[in-house]
Amino acid sequence: MNSGILTLALLDGVSYAGMLFIVSLGLTFIFGVTNILNVAHGSLYACGGYATASIGLWLMGNDGGIINSIFSIIAGTLLVGVIVGLILEYLLRFFEKKPPILQLIITFAFFMILEDVQRLIWGTSPYFVSTIVGEMGNVEVLGVFYTNYQLIVLPGAAVIIYFILNWFLKHSLLGKKIVAVTHNKEVAVGMGVDAKKIKKITFIIGGLLGAFGGALASPTTSMVPGISADIIVLSFAVVATAGLGQVTGALIAALIIGIFRSLSIYLYPELEVVIPYVIMGTVLLFKPQGLFTVEKARRI
Amino acid sequence: MKGIIATIILLTGSVVTAFLLPHLKTPIILALSYGLAALGISVLMRAGQVSFGHAMYVCLAAYSVAFIAKAYPGIDGLVLIVCGVAISTIAGAIIGIFVSKYREIFFGMLNLAISMVLFAVIGKYYNITGGSDGMMISRPSFIGFELERDGFETLLLITTTVSILLVTYFIERFFNSPAGKFLCAIKTNETRLEYIGVSARFVFWKGYVISSSLCGLAGAIFALVQGLVTPEMGYWLKSGELVFISLLGGVAHSFGAIIGAMAFEFLKMYAAILMTDYWHMILGSTLILIIYFAPGGISGWLKNKKYI
Amino acid sequence: MSDLLKTTNLNLSFGSIVVADNIDFSLKEGERLAVIGQNGAGKTTFINICTGLIRPDSGNIYFADEDITKKSARAIVKMGMVRSFQLPQVYSEHTVRECIELSLAARDNKTSLFKSLSSCVDQKEVYEVLTSIQLLDRSDVLAGSLPEGHKKLLDIAMALVLRPRLLIMDEPTSGVSSQEKHEIMRILMGVLDKYKVTSIFVEHDIDIVSQYATRVAAWISGAIAADGAPDMVLNDPVIQEQVLGQSFSRTEPNMNTVKLVKGVS
Ligand SMILES: Nc1ncnc2c1ncn2[C@@H]1O[C@H](COP(=O)(O)OP(=O)(O)O)[C@@H](O)[C@H]1O
Ligand SMILES: [Mg+2]
Numbered sequence: 001m002n003s004g005i006l007t008l009a010l011l012d013g014v015s016y017a018g019m020l021f022i023v024s025l026g027l028t029f030i031f032g033v034t035n036i037l038n039v040a041h042g043s044l045y046a047c048g049g050y051a052t053a054s055i056g057l058w059l060m061g062n063d064g065g066i067i068n069s070i071f072s073i074i075a076g077t078l079l080v081g082v083i084v085g086l087i088l089e090y091l092l093r094f095f096e097k098k099p100p101i102l103q104l105i106i107t108f109a110f111f112m113i114l115e116d117v118q119r120l121i122w123g124t125s126p127y128f129v130s131t132i133v134g135e136m137g138n139v140e141v142l143g144v145f146y147t148n149y150q151l152i153v154l155p156g157a158a159v160i161i162y163f164i165l166n167w168f169l170k171h172s173l174l175g176k177k178i179v180a181v182t183h184n185k186e187v188a189v190g191m192g193v194d195a196k197k198i199k200k201i202t203f204i205i206g207g208l209l210g211a212f213g214g215a216l217a218s219p220t221t222s223m224v225p226g227i228s229a230d231i232i233v234l235s236f237a238v239v240a241t242a243g244l245g246q247v248t249g250a251l252i253a254a255l256i257i258g259i260f261r262s263l264s265i266y267l268y269p270e271l272e273v274v275i276p277y278v279i280m281g282t283v284l285l286f287k288p289q290g291l292f293t294v295e296k297a298r299r300i
Numbered sequence: 301m302k303g304i305i306a307t308i309i310l311l312t313g314s315v316v317t318a319f320l321l322p323h324l325k326t327p328i329i330l331a332l333s334y335g336l337a338a339l340g341i342s343v344l345m346r347a348g349q350v351s352f353g354h355a356m357y358v359c360l361a362a363y364s365v366a367f368i369a370k371a372y373p374g375i376d377g378l379v380l381i382v383c384g385v386a387i388s389t390i391a392g393a394i395i396g397i398f399v400s401k402y403r404e405i406f407f408g409m410l411n412l413a414i415s416m417v418l419f420a421v422i423g424k425y426y427n428i429t430g431g432s433d434g435m436m437i438s439r440p441s442f443i444g445f446e447l448e449r450d451g452f453e454t455l456l457l458i459t460t461t462v463s464i465l466l467v468t469y470f471i472e473r474f475f476n477s478p479a480g481k482f483l484c485a486i487k488t489n490e491t492r493l494e495y496i497g498v499s500a501r502f503v504f505w506k507g508y509v510i511s512s513s514l515c516g517l518a519g520a521i522f523a524l525v526q527g528l529v530t531p532e533m534g535y536w537l538k539s540g541e542l543v544f545i546s547l548l549g550g551v552a553h554s555f556g557a558i559i560g561a562m563a564f565e566f567l568k569m570y571a572a573i574l575m576t577d578y579w580h581m582i583l584g585s586t587l588i589l590i591i592y593f594a595p596g597g598i599s600g601w602l603k604n605k606k607y608i
Numbered sequence: 609m610s611d612l613l614k615t616t617n618l619n620l621s622f623g624s625i626v627v628a629d630n631i632d633f634s635l636k637e638g639e640r641l642a643v644i645g646q647n648g649a650g651k652t653t654f655i656n657i658c659t660g661l662i663r664p665d666s667g668n669i670y671f672a673d674e675d676i677t678k679k680s681a682r683a684i685v686k687m688g689m690v691r692s693f694q695l696p697q698v699y700s701e702h703t704v705r706e707c708i709e710l711s712l713a714a715r716d717n718k719t720s721l722f723k724s725l726s727s728c729v730d731q732k733e734v735y736e737v738l739t740s741i742q743l744l745d746r747s748d749v750l751a752g753s754l755p756e757g758h759k760k761l762l763d764i765a766m767a768l769v770l771r772p773r774l775l776i777m778d779e780p781t782s783g784v785s786s787q788e789k790h791e792i793m794r795i796l797m798g799v800l801d802k803y804k805v806t807s808i809f810v811e812h813d814i815d816i817v818s819q820y821a822t823r824v825a826a827w828i829s830g831a832i833a834a835d836g837a838p839d840m841v842l843n844d845p846v847i848q849e850q851v852l853g854q855s856f857s858r859t860e861p862n863m864n865t866v867k868l869v870k871g872v873s
Binding site: 037091094095098099100101102104105106108109110111112113115116117119120229233236237240244270273274276277280281284285288 | 405412413420421543547
Binding site for chain 3: 470474485487491
């Protein structure tokens with residue numbers, strides 16, 4: 001294998017990992033706070049991507065340009081993240097007392113509903129608006145040309161979000177409240193934290209992250225039916241490899257899975273789909289709780 | 301006992317319907333085989349676990365049937381069914397060694413992941429599996445009889461009905477046996493199970509193998525009645541449908557999975573005609589309503605009313 | 609005679625909290641040991657380590673002269689050391705009868721997939737057990753719906769029917785009214801004597817301790833502060849002050865009322 005391909009694979013891997021991390025972060029964040037594995041998270045990604053592409057197409061009618069692209073990413077993220085996140089949170093309120101696995105099935109049902117909603121709104125043909133990628137140009141890295149968008153924007157967004165979320169959880173009042181609810185809901189409520197509000201905010205943040213992942217991916221990946229399912233399984237692989245609820249772990253797991261995935265695309269394309277599961281499976285075989293999970297307090 | 305009687309009534313009803321309305325024969329066989337697969341999901345649900353990948357065993361058995369039928373032309377349909385069940389059971393036993401360690405979300409998603417791998421592999425190896433077009437199975441002889449389509453289906457319907465009767469009987473026995481009761485204890489207190497000296501993992505593994513062979517039986521019948529197998533059979537959506545049926549029917553009695561499958565298949569048939577575009581939406585909404593209003597499903601409701 | 613249970617240099621800490629501080633402990637066949645100590649002293653943790661639920665940072669555990677430090681909980685149970693729990697662990701969706709039957713099936717390795725559970729176990733024994741824990745009239749109730757005290761008894765019964773050599777009970781009488789405590793202990797000790805089961809029980813009620821234990825071990829911050837005959841340990845000034853609370857005195861006028869060790873919630 002020549003070094004050009006290796007470089008390309010690594011760059012692809014890192015940029016893919018950036019997107020994957022953002023989506024997985026939303027999944028793991030909602031799980032960490034509410035103990036719900038949100039299968040509809042894949043739909044958030046897809047809807048975010050579709051919405052961004054639609055807004056982009058609509059704006060491009062007047063004029064292309066980076067500003068419009070950025071605007072469409074932000075608008076798509078906010079629109080989908082907030083609305084879908086809130087609907088989901090509202091829906092789950094009716095099932096608060098049910099076991100986690102049933103709540104998961106509720107999110108699965110919601111996911112099925114959203115599949116049809118997507119098809120009704122966007123049809124079945126691929127959506128793809130790559131203006132921003134072209135506008136931002138290419139750069140030469142170690143002898144290969146690579147787009148600035150994938151090289152800088154995707155990983156950059158991931159790193160920025162990682163730091164913002166960490167700062168938010170550690171230093172802001174709201175973040176501290178969220179952490180308190182995560183550790184011990186009863187105690188937090190006893191101390192005056194409004195758990196309902198926290199849950200709502202959690203779903204909005206999680207929703208925004210999912211939608212943002214889709215929005216960022218939309219210029220380089222075409223949105224097609226079925227993409228929600230691919231993404232939810234892939235981000236679950238990241239989250240499970242890292243350990244449910246682990247933020248830093250998710251960053252590392254996303255990198256590992258992203259890089260191995262793109263290496264396989266270049267080297268053994270037929271293994272592409274299998275790689276994330278092989279990594280997850282191997283990790284879970286040796287560490288059933290994921291790589292970074294600290295042991296839970298005992299219950300007996 | 302009441303449950304077995306209810307099952308017999310249901311099956312008799314199905315067979316009679318199939319004879320009176322021949323165009324419903326195929327859908328009824330499909331529904332019944334779906335019921336068998338959903339029963340496999342119900343077995344795991346007794347342990348409080350949900351698999352989102354069990355369609356892979358349906359798919360695996362179906363493809364085994366297709367491969368064997370192609371490799372040995374002239375082989376009997378019943379032998380094909382037995383082979384399909386055997387292969388999915390063996391696969392379940394092997395995969396089970398690995399997944400029986402996991403619970404809840406991990407268990408559900410690991411099964412999903414494995415099924416996605418299978419789905420992808422079948423799709424990728426086009427020249428062996430026919431890719432997304434699938435494989436045709438020419439109609440084999442059945443129990444020694446060379447039959448036309450109609451006669452073949454009748455025989456298949458009878459075979460399916462008899463299998464369901466036997467399976468529900470054995471599964472009910474299983475639910476009342478020590479192994480079955482240990483399995484249910486996984487749902488409520490695995491720690492206690494370990495502290496009376498029982499391996500929760502082994503107990504769960506047994507349940508998993510049973511569930512995979514039930515799904516295999518369903519897949520083998522499915523393959524024969526359709527004469528065509530496609531990777532779609534193992535897609536996550538199919539696994540989701542099985543979970544749906546199992547929840548709709550409820551796990552109070554194995555009868556639940558069968559009636560759940562009937563209800564599902566006919567809902568699907570009419571929904572497909574009337575509103576194809578909204579099918580998933582209907583499925584999702586119904587699922588939410590069931591969990592909200594009737595968490596025990598049909599059989600849970602019947603049991604509450606002391607009908608079964 | 610050699611020791612039934614023995615630990616050497618057991619150490620375990622959770623972060624900065626030391627919960628097992630170099631514990632050397634041994635128990636002989638036939639003893640009936642009461643473990644006392646304030647909440648958080650590490651009693652439950654000690655039991656958890658001995659029964660394979662958690663692993664020590666260092667040190668070894670021997671049961672009947674066999675090193676069980678690395679053995680699984682299940683293997684340890686099979687060797688004859690069983691336990692009950694501070695928070696009773698029952699199968700909440702099984703009936704009381706089934707809970708007992710499952711333990712019996714486990715003991716006798718009955719794992720049929722076809723024969724019914726009730727026909728796999730000796731119904732006479734089930735009847736006896738249910739009678740002795742006075743739950744016969746509630747045998748078809750779901751275990752999860754029992755009141756706490758009954759759950760506790762059921763939990764202990766599920767352990768006891770395994771016919772262990774050593775039974776460890778974590779606070780068998782907590783959550784039970786003071787009159788019932790003696791009743792429960794009387795029943796329990798009767799059964800333990802009958803089957804010659806060595807036992808350890810964690811207990812906060814000093815009357816119970818002095819009445820039923822042949823030996824007392826007092827835990828303070830993860831270490832055994834005193835270990836010996838009940839009279840000796842309970843009259844030790846350090847134990848009186850640090851474990852039983854300053855106000856405690858054996859000659860206090862209200863001696864027969866329940867005296868709980870300080871710090872119990
Ligand atoms: N899994 C755990 N993680 C962290 N700390 C623990 C854990 N289990 C117990 N502890 C701590 O260890 C100490 C001893 O607890 P425990 O053994 O339950 O005491 P006791 O049974 O004597 O009341 C307590 O401070 C408790 O908070
Ligand atoms: Mg304790």
